[in-house]
Amino acid sequence: MTTPRLRTVLVDDEVLARLALRQALASHDEVEIVGECGNADEAMQALRALQPDLLFLDIQMPGMDGFGLLHELAPDRLPLVVFATAFAEHALRAFDANALDYVLKPIDQGRFDQAMARVNRHWQGLHAVHAHGESAAPPAAGTGYAQRLSIRSGEHIRVIAVADIDWIRADGNYVHIHVGSSRFLHRETLRHLLTMLDPARFLRIHRGIVVNVERVAEVHPLFQGNAEVVLRDGTRLGLSRRFRAAAWTVLGLH
Structure with missing residues (x-):
């Protein structure tokens, strides 16, 4: 290619x-x-x-x-x-x-x-x-990916370490970035944000959801090829069949 x-x-x-x-x-x-x-x-x-x-x-x-x-x-x-x-x-x-x-x-x-x-x-x-297509395997891990994100919070700019992000949810032309008990609304599309994030660290499990693989504690298979991802803090997120193969590979599941 x-x-x-x-x-x-x-x-x-x-x-x-x-x-x-x-x-x-x-x-x-x-x-x-x-x-x-x-x-x-x-x-x-x-x-x-x-x-x-x-x-x-x-x-x-x-x-x-x-x-x-x-x-x-x-x-x-x-x-x-x-x-x-x-x-x-x-x-x-x-x-x-x-x-x-x-x-x-x-x-x-x-x-x-x-x-x-x-x-x-x-x-x-x-x-x-x-x-x-969107379900293609991500590029190999390497240098050059974002280490920090600057997010406007009111009149201030909050700098977040990418490693601290737990998961991200798309919302039109915005994303909700979850860091511990905090959630930040960021003016960015998920598609473009993914080009900035290391694919060895961040895994897309649904069309509108990305998780930090370091936060994944459990995966529960469901019906018809779907599954549920449970994060370390107890957050439960759906893993769609479309992204299951890539998730199985990244998470070392069989």
């Missing part, structure tokens, strides 16, 4: 900054630059017309800034996003906006290549899901 090239749009109000991005991308044959934009309004039109896979986005631009642009887009229509900006203080907010990475200007090629390695891992995993 050949992974398609990443159709990419560059968004920055400075021509020289877009040129620097082009130069940094010159060694990445997996990328096809399909558009350049100088502001958020142009970017909005380009995203709707071109439907790119990857977006390099500046933060501070005339008019609407980069965060405002992402806020206007539905989570399930977002391309992969890498912020390229001169302002380090926006890093936490960038990850809260579900950016894959955050590259400072002037661009350091080594750091940029690290960001692209992360983009490629997510892109390959996402393409594998599309190519084989």
Whole structure:
């Protein structure tokens, strides 16, 4: 299976900054630059017309800034996003906006290549899901998966260690993330969130439910190929027949 090239749009109000991005991308044959934009309004039109896979986005631009642009887009229509900006203080907010990475200007090629390695891992995993269907086996475990998630809680941003997550339930363009006795509503689709999580740690047991395999205490087979997963805290979740084979493999069941 050949992974398609990443159709990419560059968004920055400075021509020289877009040129620097082009130069940094010159060694990445997996990328096809399909558009350049100088502001958020142009970017909005380009995203709707071109439907790119990857977006390099500046933060501070005339008019609407980069965060405002992402806020206007539905989570399930977002391309992969890498912020390229001169302002380090926006890093936490960038990850809260579900950016894959955050590259400072002037661009350091080594750091940029690290960001692209992360983009490629997510892109390959996402393409594998599309190519084989949602029930396909997840990509092999490796580095580059999210270690923390930044979740807006009222006027604050809560940083959660991924290892602390017990289970996740989809709710349209949002997910409910369960951590101990706490539950956090996060503006993200489950499909996109799965590209950020290590498949060796997080197991999809239902179309709308993902569990941390370290929290699984028991599995109770039910009728017609379905089952019930019991977590260490007593939470009971349905394991659908569609995801049973992959769950049996990950959990070492026979």
